Amino acid sequence: MTDSTPVSEIGERSLIMRLSGILNCGCDPDVHIGSGSDDCAVIDISEEEYMVITTDMLHRTTDFPLQMTPWQIGWMSAAVNFSDVASMGARPVGFLSAMGFSKDTDISFVEGISKGMDDCAKFCGTSVIGGDIDTHDELTITGTALGKVKKSELLTRKGANVGDKVCVTGFAGSAGAALHAILNDIEAPESLLNKLLTPIPRVNEAMELARSGAVTCMMDTSDGLAMSLHDLADLNGVGFRIDEASLPIQPEISEYITSDATTLTELALYTGGDFELLFTVAPDMLEAAQSACYLNVIGDVVEGELGTVIKCRSGQNLTINRKGYLQLGD
Template identity: 80%
Template sequence: MTGSTPVSEIGERSLIKRLSGIFNNGCNPDVRIGSGTDDCAVVDISGDEYLVVTTDMLHRKTDFPLQMTPWQIGWMSAAVNLSDVASMGARPIGFLSAMGFSKDTDISFVEEISRGMDDCAKFCGTSVIGGDIDTHDELTITGTALGKVKKSELLTRKGVRIGDKVCVTGFAGSAGAALHAIEKNITIPGSLLNKLLTPIPCVNEAMKLASSGAVTCMMDTSDGLAMSLHDLADINGVGFRIYESMLPVHEDLGNYVTSDPDEQTDFALYTGGDFELLFTVSPDKLEEARAACNLSIIGEVVEQTVGIRIERKEGTDLSINRKGYLQLGD
């Protein structure tokens, strides 16, 4: 067929944007946020609450390192979705999973995946409430997570104001550094390895931030800090100034993976899988945000004309590129 374009040429985000144009036709008044614009869709279900819904598909070859146990595969499958629910400030209320296995998969393997999935759901205050099983050439797991949030506390990617402080939870680049270490046969401690193999959704931190009234926008950093900053800049029409000296990099990244400060910054900016929260806070409400959770201030919101830039420790000022963890050829 002439004029055809393979999906690998346009990348995941461009394809999502095209498909969202098909799905978001405005015919359902209960849908307040539709597909492709945030971490979750938002549905009006009552006078004071929204339902948030998200789904994600994971594959053996591209998403689960060979070092992962079946239990960790199950945990990861739930965590990636429950992290999206958290990023909206919502309380998880259920998790569903459709799993595809080859016909010769051992039953104990499937049971361990299910236990990991169930343990992650319970850790986040919810449970596995259903799903489907089918045969598939490659291990494939599609998860769907549901959550509820007060309308007054819903957090989205939109709402940034110039002058807001840019904040993150946890450390940046740990999961990416762990993956690099595995690929290079570098022995690393559990402080890094667990970030890759058993990521913890920031559910409690997110709900406390939502109720604090201090946060103006939020998303998770599963695709990397740099990519997340570009996503927020695009939807809000702003720029960001980030300070290298303020990036929270775990000391074990420098002790075990690389002592090069430039490489440490690259891990922090351009690798994904940390599932931390990236959010902006009104300067006059920083104390409320600090009371909600442990956070690091890494920069501030600036005008769009400035771009998305990082001030290096030696004083140089560089653009932060739009790159991170992507699929479909990006």
């Protein structure tokens, strides 16, 4: 029986899980982790290593603000994929891109995008190794990133334990605040705008965390902190208690965007595009994680029946809603 439900009604995550149920990843013994359950697929390539592979599609109207230069578009197209590779603790080993342009696109525009991709790949310690180009009604870029990781250092979304500390790299809500500034013609400094326009994949931090052995589970926050917390909660059967006072918010947000504490918290929780790492750490290994990279401890893993909540500065516990950046149905 066919299902005539529009994809816009179920959203990206539900559609991915539905399609993953159709795909048979269990037929190949070399596939360690298949579609749907993590940031990357994981392939067994040797006795010591896995290869991780991810792909992402970006569009002019939904993913690239008009203020972005061609170079920034290229950087972003690579960065979103390298962020997924980083979330597995892997070292990037190549990037491929399929690009669709309208027929009247200037060659210099395409060259600028390619230069941005190349610079991001170099920043992540690798290179652009291939791809494809075609004509398209809308600028559309599909990137594919590959990485390698020692089997003993592979990090996944599953593994959080009650009592673990919840940590993030960098700031929360900066990209969302930058987008708000752009959409509302608010003058903001480059230090804030670049969090949206030139996001930094946390590749080096992730590899150091993987080597530390301190991390129990990890993913990136590209769809927002709240959405990522709910993803981890569902997969691990746990809850989270986040401390509002510990949310790392970039100082420029309160200086240029808003000084309202409620709005700052909503930006930190419910806006996407930061490409930071969200991870849990065993309490006795926190010092090792802190030695691996700069991080912020923002809460604790709790029993699943307690839900995912934020402890407000007032002392009240409020539910963190399952919302953030989504595609298809947002």
